[in-house]
Amino acid sequence: MPNYRVGIEYDGRGMVGWQRQKKGVSVQQSIEEALFKFCGEDIRIQSAGRTDAGVHALGQVANFALLSHRDPQTVMNAVNQHLKPMAIAITSCEEIDSEFNARFSATGRHYLYRIINRLAPLTVDFGLAWQFKRPLDHEAMHEAAQLLVGRHDFTSFRAVACQAKSPLRTLEKLEVTRVGAEIQIRTSARSFLHNQVRSMVGSLSLIGTGQWQKQDLQNALEAKNRQAAGPNAPPYGLYLVAVDY
């Protein structure tokens, strides 16, 4: 059976996340249903990242098998047609070797977290970034963030429900930059634990306001206890930007 790799973009607002749930609209189910409308096949697709409810994707990747060879451009256009008017789009589609698995073949995942640091409520960015009212020192956040880069036990930064066998992860990058009122946090790793990015961002916000010093972040990491880290930043500031293979 031919294997297809697709790039996927979505606006996570109003959706229950990537994975099928008993209730609510998931990205996975929406695409599977659109595929069924296209070819009548009951297909299960697998993605590189099972994003949470409200989290966005600019460069999610998934794969699925079809019974017969189809023109990739036709698959993309037809699925997009059936996905309307949902804010989910297939941005690329190609036939790929049968060994390719979007989840297990991935060698790197890149996330962006957007904070708008201002008093005024958000308008065009509403639901697309975290409005943070108190002034944030992005340089202090960036400096402290470097403590988390490298191979660590991230137990303090994983959801209690996280199903990963090991809490060890190698964080390749955790960069904090600012342009005007917008603070962008970019992070990369081969893989992340459940809620890892949001809990790292939540802890960095404590650094940014001065409630935490660098040492507090170090202590949180070393505690290997979810209670020791800051609260999760809200999902709607988070974007899965790209996946490497």
Place this chain on the structure above:
Amino acid sequence: MPNYRVGIEYDGRGMVGWQRQKKGVSVQQSIEEALFKFCGEDIRIQSAGRTDAGVHALGQVANFALLSHRDPQTVMNAVNQHLKPMAIAITSCEEIDSEFNARFSATGRHYLYRIINRLAPLTVDFGLAWQFKRPLDHEAMHEAAQLLVGRHDFTSFRAVACQAKSPLRTLEKLEVTRVGAEIQIRTSARSFLHNQVRSMVGSLSLIGTGQWQKQDLQNALEAKNRQAAGPNAPPYGLYLVAVDY
């Protein structure tokens, strides 16, 4: 009476534009009503740009007089509170000399037009950019755009309903750049005619697809006839970015 200058940001979706209309939600009326709720005064505010229905603003500027001195931060926070849940926000507020008029004191206006040039429907950018499916040659668009820079009679690029006395305008800048699928058109002038940016972008899109050559744009300009230019680009790709004083 003390005069206040405010910076305003809004998401134009679902609104009838800046100016009060008989029907529908306008930015002007929404802010005037929020001001009334704050101070009980029936205030008329004037803005630098009377943006059309669906057009967004990141840096609109307006001014208004209040009967008494108020702390600008208090004015901003109170008006923002009363504006909720509308996608309109006061982003700055200051008391300013009584001569200041947001419309007539302006010496420069800066607009951005966003095109997403791809086949896939928009998700996070839906309503915030113009999806254009056919490939656009942004370099050809930029080169042709330079024909419009300078002082010209822009009759071909103004709405029939435009109320400006003269069709002469001096275009300071019209730049077309691309990052990935996104084409950004940035333009600056002391003032623009009604629909001028959208009709320039519409004509540039004809250059981008190859339907028009440079000479066709030159001919359209020289025709001094609205029928000679391309159609207006849709409003939801347009942003009033900043105003100079």
